[in-house]
Amino acid sequence: MQTILFYIGEIPVTVFRAGVAFGGIAFFMLATLFIAMLRQSSARANAEAAAASQTAEMESRLSELLRVQAEMTGRMQTMAEVFGSRQSDMMRSVNERLDGMGHKLGQTMADTTKNTHEGLRQLHERLAVIDRAQRNITDLSGQVVELQSILSNKQTRGAFGQGRMETIIRDALPSNAYSFQATLSNNNRPDCLVTMPNGTPPLVIDAKFPLEAYNLIRNAKLAEEAKQAQAQFRRDVTKHIQDIKERYFISGETQDTAFLFVPSESVFAEIHENFEDIVQKAHRLRVVLVSPSLLMLSIQVIQALLKDARMREQAHLIQAEVGRLAEDVNRLDDRVRKLQSHFSRTARDIDDILISTDKIVKRGRNIGELDLGEEIEAKTARSGSLQAADKPYLAPRPEQARIVE
Structure with missing residues (x-):
């Protein structure tokens, strides 16, 4: 164990030291590997958690996008319907305006054509008048020439x-x-x-x-x-x-x-x-x-x-003639006065006749109102009148007749 394997600088490396160093290195490596594995597992867990949260977030965003898409689709349909109705209204309004403008344009063109024809007719009439005036001026100039020739000659002048x-x-x-x-x-x-x-x-x-x-x-x-x-x-x-x-x-x-x-x-x-x-x-x-x-x-x-x-x-x-007219007027006045007197006499006669008719009507009314006693008296009076009728009739004079009435 004390065998020196090599030197590091001045330090001798023995087998024990080499074994301890190797063991330390191995432990460090294992510790490092374990720490790395722990870190890797923690990172994987964190990644999975992050992936899960991201997935949930993406799902929520996707659902939100689907909801927004559905809303947008509804709005787009609504806008399409509104746009279609407004487009049809606009087309109808445009067609009506085009029809009105076409009618007005046709009427305006007809009026313009009529006015143009009328103006041309008046122009032709004025041109005809101008032609006649020009002919008259030409004739007048000829007459002036003739007048000058007349005035130049003493006898013709x-x-x-x-x-x-x-x-x-x-x-x-x-x-x-x-x-x-x-x-x-x-x-x-x-x-x-x-x-x-x-x-x-x-x-x-x-x-x-x-x-x-x-x-x-x-x-x-x-x-x-x-x-x-x-x-x-x-x-x-x-x-x-x-x-x-x-x-x-x-x-x-x-x-x-x-x-x-x-x-x-x-x-x-x-x-x-x-x-x-x-x-x-x-x-x-x-x-x-x-x-x-x-x-x-x-x-x-x-x-x-x-x-x-x-x-x-x-x-x-x-x-x-005025004297004869005055005589005729006097004669007419006399005749009118005579006619007036005749009318006055006739009016008096008519008044007398009306008085007599009124008396006859009154007597007829009185006769209709008589009773029985009055009928006997009426018979007696009638018999007396019959006896009087046997006497000769004497016509009363006009004055007596008027008094009787």
Whole structure:
């Protein structure tokens, strides 16, 4: 046992020491192994306990998950049902709105189409009116060209003024109140003679207004040309006014005033605006410048004067007719009064008849109310009346009959 097996450093290792050391090592190893086994068993138990608790926890979690899943499934079904119902409601509402919008859209399109057709119809009508107006303007332009050609010729211009003057007079006066191209005692022939009331001489109207110089004024481009044309126009009009006075003023045969007819309102306005001396000259010579409108007004005044003169001429006939009408009214009054007296007499007769009928009714009522004693007296009275009936009948006079009643 004391045998030295080896040295560890300076320490000799004997068999005993080696055995003790080996035994200690073995014990340590066994103790370590036992501790490790205990730890392993404890760890296994702990693991099993942990696994059991984890399993229980997992089962509880699984049951909770199943419960939550069931709830979620129920909720999902409920949500699906709600969503389905709401989807159907929404689809129905959308379909209704689409139908309404389609109806409104169709109605709007129909109204738009109708309004479009109406607008097109009105447009066609207005275009037709415009076409007619354009044709009228074209015709009017042609007439203006013809008018210019007429006014450029002296003879045709005189015929134009004569035609306008004759139209105005024919429209306003009766045929026996005027005469055209009548010959005077000095062999002059005025364009028109208008008959005046109360046997006064007729009124002369001249329609040959000189327009050559006026056309020169319109066509003048330079100031000198315009001045010369105005002087020429002044001379022509003044000479024509003087000719009217010398040719047509005949004492006792015509009026001492005459009308010079200006066939254009614009020429008439130009004379009164820029040629005041011509107007004053015409007034001094008792020649009145008249435009178409003024001639129409003057003829209407003459027409009123003629009508008043005719009424004054017929005044005595009107008075006679009024006198006869008064006699007829008096005669009618007498006849009405006689008829009234007849009606009064008839009314009195009817009142007397009503009094008699009332008395007859009362007597009939009294007879119906008589008793037996009254019947005997009635028989006696009847016999007396029969005896009286044998006597000759004497008709009472009207006064007696009225007293008896």
